[in-house]
Amino acid sequence: MKLSETMAIVENCFHGEPASCSYSCPFNFDTRAFLGKVAKGKWVAAYKALRNAVVFPVVVSRLCPAPCKSRCQYVGLGNEAIEMPLIERAVIAHAKKKIAEKYVIPPKNQSIAVVGAGVSGLACALDLAQKKYAVTVFDSNNDWGGTLRRHDDFELFDEDFAVQFGAVDLTWQFNSEVKNLDALAQFDAVYLATGKGGEDFDLLGSYDPVLCTTSQVRIFMGGELVGAELMGSIAMGTVAARCIEAFLQTGKADSAVTAKEDCSRYVVRTCAENISRIVPESGCEYSEDEAMHEAARCMQCDCSVCIDSCEMLGSFRKKPKKIATEVYTDTQISATFSSHTLTRQTYSCNMCGHCQSVCPEGINMGALFAMSRRNRFSTRTAPYALHDFWLREMDFNTTDATFVAAHDEKCTHVFYPGCQLGAHNPEHVLSAYEVLNKKFDCGVYLGCCGAPAFWAGDDERLHANMAHIRKTAKTLGDPVFVFACATCEMMFAEHLPEIERTSVYKVLADDTELKTQSEFSDMCVFDPCAARDNDDMMNAVRTLTKSAGINIIELHERNQCCGYGGLVCGGNPKMFEKIAGVRAAMSDKPYVVYCAHCREVFLTHEKNCVHILDIALNLSMNTEVPAISERRKNSLYVKAVLMKELKQEVYEPIVQPWAYIKLVIEKGLAEEIDQKLISEDDLKETVWCAESTGDKFVDEADGSIVACLVRRVLTYWVQYKPLPDGSFEILNAYYHRMRFTGAGG
Numbered sequence: 122m123k124l125s126e127t128m129a130i131v132e133n134c135f136h137g138e139p140a141s142c143s144y145s146c147p148f149n150f151d152t153r154a155f156l157g158k159v160a161k162g163k164w165v166a167a168y169k170a171l172r173n174a175v176v177f178p179v180v181v182s183r184l185c186p187a188p189c190k191s192r193c194q195y196v197g198l199g200n201e202a203i204e205m206p207l208i209e210r211a212v213i214a215h216a217k218k219k220i221a222e223k224y225v226i227p228p229k230n231q232s233i234a235v236v237g238a239g240v241s242g243l244a245c246a247l248d249l250a251q252k253k254y255a256v257t258v259f260d261s262n263n264d265w266g267g268t269l270r271r272h273d274d275f276e277l278f279d280e281d282f283a284v285q286f287g288a289v290d291l292t293w294q295f296n297s298e299v300k301n302l303d304a305l306a307q308f309d310a311v312y313l314a315t316g317k318g319g320e321d322f323d324l325l326g327s328y329d330p331v332l333c334t335t336s337q338v339r340i341f342m343g344g345e346l347v348g349a350e351l352m353g354s355i356a357m358g359t360v361a362a363r364c365i366e367a368f369l370q371t372g373k374a375d376s377a378v379t380a381k382e383d384c385s386r387y388v389v390r391t392c393a394e395n396i397s398r399i400v401p402e403s404g405c406e407y408s409e410d411e412a413m414h415e416a417a418r419c420m421q422c423d424c425s426v427c428i429d430s431c432e433m434l435g436s437f438r439k440k441p442k443k444i445a446t447e448v449y450t451d452t453q454i455s456a457t458f459s460s461h462t463l464t465r466q467t468y469s470c471n472m473c474g475h476c477q478s479v480c481p482e483g484i485n486m487g488a489l490f491a492m493s494r495r496n497r498f499s500t501r502t503a504p505y506a507l508h509d510f511w512l513r514e515m516d517f518n519t520t521d522a523t524f525v526a527a528h529d530e531k532c533t534h535v536f537y538p539g540c541q542l543g544a545h546n547p548e549h550v551l552s553a554y555e556v557l558n559k560k561f562d563c564g565v566y567l568g569c570c571g572a573p574a575f576w577a578g579d580d581e582r583l584h585a586n587m588a589h590i591r592k593t594a595k596t597l598g599d600p601v602f603v604f605a606c607a608t609c610e611m612m613f614a615e616h617l618p619e620i621e622r623t624s625v626y627k628v629l630a631d632d633t634e635l636k637t638q639s640e641f642s643d644m645c646v647f648d649p650c651a652a653r654d655n656d657d658m659m660n661a662v663r664t665l666t667k668s669a670g671i672n673i674i675e676l677h678e679r680n681q682c683c684g685y686g687g688l689v690c691g692g693n694p695k696m697f698e699k700i701a702g703v704r705a706a707m708s709d710k711p712y713v714v715y716c717a718h719c720r721e722v723f724l725t726h727e728k729n730c731v732h733i734l735d736i737a738l739n740l741s742m743n744t745e746v747p748a749i750s751e752r753r754k755n756s757l758y759v760k761a762v763l764m765k766e767l768k769q770e771v772y773e774p775i776v777q778p779w780a781y782i783k784l785v786i787e788k789g790l791a792e793e794i795d796q797k798l799i800s801e802d803d804l805k806e807t808v809w810c811a812e813s814t815g816d817k818f819v820d821e822a823d824g825s826i827v828a829c830l831v832r833r834v835l836t837y838w839v840q841y842k843p844l845p846d847g848s849f850e851i852l853n854a855y856y857h858r859m860r861f862t863g864a865g866g
Contacts, residue, residue, distance in 0.1 A: 122448075122449060122452045122492070122496055123449070124446070124449040126449075126492075127445040127446070127448045127449045127489060127492065128442070128445050128446070128449075130445060130484065130485065130486075130488055130489055130492075131441045131442050131444075131445045131484055131486075131489070133482040133484060134424075134440075134441045134442055134480075134482060134484055135424050135482070136423060136424050136425060136427075136428075136440055136441055136442075137423065137440055137442070138423075138424075139151065140152060140153050140421075140422045140423065141192045141193075141194060141422060142189035142190075142192045142193050142194075142203075142205075142422075143189070144192065145188040145189050145191065145192040146188065146189050147188075147352045147353045147355075147356040148174045148175050148181075148352075148355075148356050149174075150171075150174040150175065150189075151170070151174070152189060152203075152205070152419070153419065153421050153422070153423070154170060155167055155170045155171060155174075156203065156208070156416040156417075156419040156421075157416075157419070157421065158170060159208055159211075159212060159412055159413060159416035160413055160416040160417040160419070161413075162409065162413055164212060164215045164216040164217065164409075165216050165217065165218050167212045167216070168212050168213065168216035168218075168219060169222075171209060171212055171213075172285070175355065176243075176244045176247060176248075176285065176355055176358070176359060177240065177243070177244070177278070177281050177282065177285060177355060178209065178212075178213055178281065179213060179277050179278060179280070179281035180240065180269070180278050180281055180355070181209065181352065181355070182206055182209035182210045182213060183206070183210070183274055183277070184272075184351055184352070185206065185352050186352070187205050187206050189202075189203075189205055190202035190203070190204075190205060194420060194422050195395070195398075195418070195420075198395045199395075200395050200396075200397060200398070201397070201398035202398075203398075203415065203416070203418055203419055204398060204399070204407075204415055207401065207406065207407050207412070207415070208407065208412050208415055208416055210406060210407070211406065211407040211408075211409070211411070211412035212412070214406070215409050215412070219284055220284070220287065220288070221284060221285055221286070221287045221288035221289070222288060223288040224251055224252075224253075224288075226252060226253045227253065228253040228255070229252065229253050229254045229255065229369075230255075231254055231255070231309040231310070231369045232254070232255040232256070232257065232307070232308050232309055233246075233249050233254055233255070233256050233257070233308060233309065233310045233311070233312065233365060233369075234256075234257050234258075234259060234299075234305045234308040234310075234311045234312070235249075235256060235257070235258045235259070235311075235312045235314065236259045236260075236299050236305075236311065236312065236313050236314065236315055236320075237259070237260060237267065237313065237314035237315040237316060237319065237344070237346075238258050238259075238260035238262070238264075238265040238266065238267060238293075238295070239265075239266070239267025239268060239269070239314060239316050239344060239345065239354070240266075240267060240269065240344070240351065240354050240355045240358070241314040241343050241344025241345065241346075241349070241354035241355060241357055241358040241361075242258060242260075242267075242312065242314035242344065242358065243258075243265060243282060243286075243358065244354075244355045244356075244357075244358025244359050244362070245312045245314065245343070245358035245359065245361050245362045245365070246258050246291060246312075246358075247285055247286060247289065248358070248359050248362035248363075249362050249365065249366065250286075250289035250290065250291040251288075251289055252366065254366075254369075255291075255292075256291040256292070257291065257292040257293075257294060257308070258291060258292070258293050258294065259294045259297050259298075259299050260294070260295050260296075260297065261296065261297065261298040262295060262296070263295050263296050264295060265279075265282055265293075265295075266278060266279065266282070267316055268316065268317075268345075299320070301322070302322055302337070302340065308339075309339065309369060310339045310340075310341065310365045310368060310369060311339060311340050311341065312333075312341045312342070312343065312358075312361055312362075312365065313335075313340065313341065313342045313343075313346060314342075314343055314344040314345075314346060314354075314358065315344075315346050316344065316345050316346060317345040317346065319345075319346050321342070321346060322340075324336060324337060324340060324342060325342070325346070325347065328342050328347055330347070332364050332374040332375070333357065333360060333361040333364050333365075333374070334364070334374050339368070341361050341364060341365055341368075341374075342361075343357040343358060343360070343361045344357055344358065363375075396418045398415065398418070399411050399414050399415040399418070424481065426479045426480060426481065427441070427476040427479060427480055427484070427486060430475065430476075430479050431475060431476055431486075432696065432699055432700050432703060433466070433469045433470055433471070433689075433693075433696055433700075434476065434486065436469075436696065436699075437466045437469075439466070441484065441486060444463070444466070444486065444489055445489055447462045447463040448463060448467075448489050448490075448492060448493045450462065451463050451464075451467075451493065451496075451497075452493075452496050452500070454502075461502075463493060464504065465692070465693060466490070467490050467493045467494060467497070467692075468490075468494070468504065468507055468687075468688075468689070468691070468692025468693060469687075469689055469692055469693040469696045470486070470487055470490040470687050470689070471487070471650065471682040471684065471685075471686035471687040471689055471700070472487040472490060472491055472576060472686055472687040473487065473650035473651075473653075473680075473681070473682035473686045473687070474487060474650060474653055474680075475650065475653075475680070475681055475682065478653060478680070487687075490687075491575075491578065493578075494576075494577065494578030495578040495580055496578070497578060498577060498578035498579050498580070499578075499580065499581075503577070503578060504692075505834045506834050506835055506858045507577075507688070507691040507692045508573065508576065508577035508579075508688055508691060509832070509833065509834040509835055510691070510798040511573040511576070511577070511688055511691070512573055512574065512577055512579065512582070513832075513833075514540070514573065515540070515569045515571070515573040515574060515582070515586075517753065517756075518540035518567075518568060518569040518756065519568055519569050519586060519589075521757065521774070521775070522540070522567060522753070522756040522757060522760055523567055523568045523569075523760075524565065524566075524567040524760045524763060524764060525564070525565070525566045525567070525568075525593055525597070526564055526565055526763065526764070526767040526768055527562075527563075527564030527565075527597055527600075527767070528562065528564070528767065529562075530596070530597075530598075531596075531597055531598030531600070532561075532562045532563060532564035532597055532598065532600045533561055533562045533563070533598075533600050533601065534557065534561040534562065534563045534564070534600050534601045534602075534603055535563065535564040535565065535566050535594075535597055535600045535601070535602055535603065536550075536553065536554050536557050536563055536564070536565045536566070536603045536605075536625070537566045537568070537570075537602045537603065537604055537605075537606075537609060538550045538553065538554075538565075538567070538604075538605045538606065538625075539569070539570060539604070539605060539606030539608070539609040539717070540567075540568065540569040540570075540756070541606065541717035541718060541752075542605050542606060542717050543567070543755055543756055543758075543759035544717070544747070544752035544753070544755050544756045545717045545720065545721065545746070545747060545752065545755070546717075546732070546740075546743060546755070547755050547758050547759045547762075548738075548740050548741075549605070549717075549732065549734045549735075549738075549740070550605075550759050551759065551762055551763075552734070552738045552740060553605060553625050553629075553734060553738065554763070556628075556629065556632075556738070557603060557625065557628065560628065560632075563603070564597055564600065564767075565763050565767065566593065566597075566602075567756075567759065567760055567763070568590065569586065570586075570590075570606070570608065570609040570612040570613065571583045571586040571587060571612060571616075572608050572609075572612055573688070574586065575612065576686075576687050576688045577688070583616075584616075587616045587617060590613075590617060591617055591620075594617075594620055599620070599621075600621075601621045601622070601623055602620055602621065602622050602623075603623055603624065603625050603628060604622060604623070604624050604625065605624070605625045605626075605715075605734070606651075606716065606717070607624075607649045607651035607652035607655060607658060607715070607716055608649070608651040608716070608718075610622055610624065610651070610655060610658070611651040611652075611654075611655070614654075623657070624655075624657065624658045624661060625734075626658055626661035626662050626665060626715060626733060626737070627657050627658065627661040629661070629665055629737045629738075630660075630661035630662075630664040630665050630668075631661075635668070635737065636739070637665060637668050637669035637736055637737050637739065638669055638670070638736075638739060639669040639670060639671050639731075639736050640742075641671055641711055641731070642670075642671065642672060643671070643672045643674055643710050644666065644671050644672070644673065644674070644710055644711050644712065644713050644731075645673070645674050645675065645676050645707070645708045645710045645711070645712050645713070646659075646662055646663060646666060646673055646675070646676075646712070646713045647676065647683070647704070647707075647712040647713065647714050647719055647723075647730070648662075648679045648680045649680070649682075649683070649714075649715065649716035649718075649719050650680050650681065650682040650683075650686055651686075651716070652680060652715075652716075653679075653680040658715075659679070662713065662715050662733050665733055665736060665737045666713050666733065666736065669736050669737075671713070671736075673713075674708065674710055676707050676708055677707070681704060681707075682700065682704075683700070683701060683704050683716070683718065683719045683722040683723065684697045684698075684699075684700035684701035684704060684722055685697075685701075685718040685719070685721070685722050691798075701722050701723075701726050702726060704722075704723075705722075705723055705726045705727075705728035711728075711729040711730055711731065712728065712729070712730040712731070713730070713731055713732075713733055713736070714730050714731070714732055714733070715732065715733045715734075717732075720732050720746075721746050724744055724745075724746050725746055748791070748795045748800075748801065749795055749798065749799075749800040749801070750800045750801035750802050753800070753802070757772070757774055760772055761774075777802075777806070778809060778813075779802075779805040779806045779808070779809030779810075780805070782805045782808055782809055782848075782849065783847070783848035783849070784801065784804060784805065784808075784848065784849055784850075784851055785844060785848050785849065785850045785851070786804075786850075786851045790851065790852075790853070791851075794851070794854045797854070797855065797856070799837060799854050799855075799856060803830065803837055803854075804839055804841075804851055804854060806830055807828050807829065807830040807837055807838075807839040807854075808828065808839060808841055808849050810828065810830060811826065811828030811839075816828070823842075824842060824843075825840055825841065825842045825852055826840070826841055826842065826843070827839070827840050828841075834858065835856045835857070835858060836856060836857055836858070836859060837854065837855075837856045838854065838855055838856065838857075839851065839853070839854045840852040840853040840854070
């Protein structure tokens with residue numbers, strides 16, 4: 122992986138760029154930071170920020186036309202803009218310390234001549250003098266200020282100039298008119314700022330507005346001489362100083378950052394609190410309290426749509442470009458997880474695409490985390506335990522539970538229900554297939570689309586599974602795949618786009634003879650995140666819901682992940698619980714769902730919900746969530762029924778030697794163990810191994826036994842007690858990632 126690959130994903134992100142008001146400011150003033158300081162009454166810090174940005178704060182606070190006000194996002198809310206000029210004046214008035222700072226820098230050998238002591242020449246001279254260049258300022262008048270000398274407030278401006286130049290050494294040559302450039306031959310660089318209509322020594326035609334250069338190598342130019350307004354002249358003076366410094370250091374002028382007039386990508390705030398402008402009681406100037414309250418009105422505008430609308434991104438509060446950098450830097454580390462900076466966040470992403478859907482630039486942060494997961498898995502630095510259970514479930518659904526058949530060898534349509542629909546409710550698959558079988562020459566394909574591998578970052582397993590599906594589709598005559606799972610259809614669209622697709626909901630919605638009914642009146646349709654780009658599926662579900670006489674109350678936003686996506690429940694259980702709780706509380710109405718995982722999440726979080734197939738097919742609305750082992754039994758039951766129907770064969774599952782073991786588990790403990798993703802089969806196998814081999818620990822005090830079962834990634838521990846009738850009472854069970862080896866191992 123290269124840094125350029127991760128940064129390419131977020132290259133258009135403008136989170137952290139200047140606010141819209143700053144884009145219109147000739148000084149690129151960071152108004153967000155400045156107003157934040159004022160709001161807290163940090164007058165000295167605010168004054169320093171103002172002075173460092175605008176050079177001459179008194180001049181700017183009184184003469185700047187404040188273009189920032191027209192770009193303040195309060196205007197878009199129909200309110201008055203932040204009163205920047207009055208706030209700036211308040212800062213100047215209330216800052217107790219306004220003495221210019223001295224910088225301990227060795228003096229430079231080069232010398233610069235500044236021709237013109239107006240605001241542009243003064244800004245350039247001050248910048249270079251602060252960096253300890255030898256600066257000489259020439260002006261034909263007897264003092265500084267240029268055209269400002271005729272202003273009524275010049276006394277204030279004169280004081281401002283004196284304060285800013287109070288900590289630098291430079292030479293003033295007043296009453297000294299420069300008539301030709303030969304008189305400045307001894308200087309290493311010259312800045313011409315002679316004002317509007319001033320002497321340009323026939324160089325104005327060669328002026329470069331980006332570099333402030335002219336056709337003569339060491340001669341620079343700027344200010345009102347080149348047509349800049351007053352504020353632009355001050356800003357141009359500092360820009361010219363940086364270009365001159367680059368020239369002196371490298372022999373070549375370099376472009377400096379110039380002001381931007383606008384940012385067309387900027388997101389307009391629409392939901393912020395609309396606070397009215399503070400009007401000064403005096404009528405003209407803010408008191409300290411008034412200035413603080415007006416500054417506090419600032420909405421601190423920034424594009425943070427993804428962070429604000431995603432629980433995960435909002436929790437970690439990392440900028441997108443920082444995440445992109447960390448995704449790359451983590452790939453350069455082969456040590457323990459503790460030295461990786463992004464592990465927890467990488468496995469906290471639902472990879473649902475919500476961030477991309479709300480981002481004005483369409484940036485998919487999930488793609489970064491998917492990239493991170495793939496790299497970690499391939500380089501053996503992944504926390505494999507986080508996804509081990511689901512990868513083993515995928516193995517089960519692509520081996521023991523898989524089944525492919527058609528009435529003949531080929532078919533026009535094939536029902537692909539996905540691995541979870543039948544596991545949670547066999548009738549959803551069997552009844553749906555019964556309808557499809559009457560409509561089409563329809564086969565059935567029980568399997569797994571590979572989503573667990575995708576979420577884990579296991580590319581090898583994912584691609585092998587997709588290749589097998591592609592090959593199977595060919596043997597069936599390339600039929601139309603009919604999906605019941607939005608995730609399956611999304612995975613096919615991404616990895617098997619050549620396969621024609623539709624949904625069982627679309628088929629049912631198009632059936633004019635279908636009779637639906639429901640006991641509910643008002644319901645919300647909860648669209649799974651995987652259906653975001655699947656309008657046909659979303660519309661079909663609404664058609665089926667309405668046909669049952671249900672009034673649909675739309676949620677304020679569709680396609681937000683229920684929390685299950687990305688298997689966050691394994692990587693960050695607290696984040697999963699937070700997301701699931703928020704989704705369940707989006708409405709007090711019951712939900713219509715069409716994803717088995719959504720159904721599971723909501724039912725386990727006590728949210729009333731019904732699968733659309735219960736409504737469309739008039740099935741009993743079962744609100745139970747089967748345990749892990751029960752799901753496997755359900756999957757095998759679906760396989761057995763369809764095998765008998767399509768092949769007239771009796772399915773004979775492999776009977777494991779521990780199948781005979783009977784367990785006794787208290788209900789609360791059983792639920793707790795199931796939540797730990799430890800199945801009843803895992804418990805039975807652990808007990809069977811311990812009893813068969815004698816490899817166990819016996820507590821002589823109470824006769825309880827502790828035994829372990831080592832899996833591919835995890836080690837399961839079970840505490841149990843034999844009962845007189847030959848069954849075993851389970852007392853506790855847990856797992857960890859540690860490995861134990863024997864003395865010879």
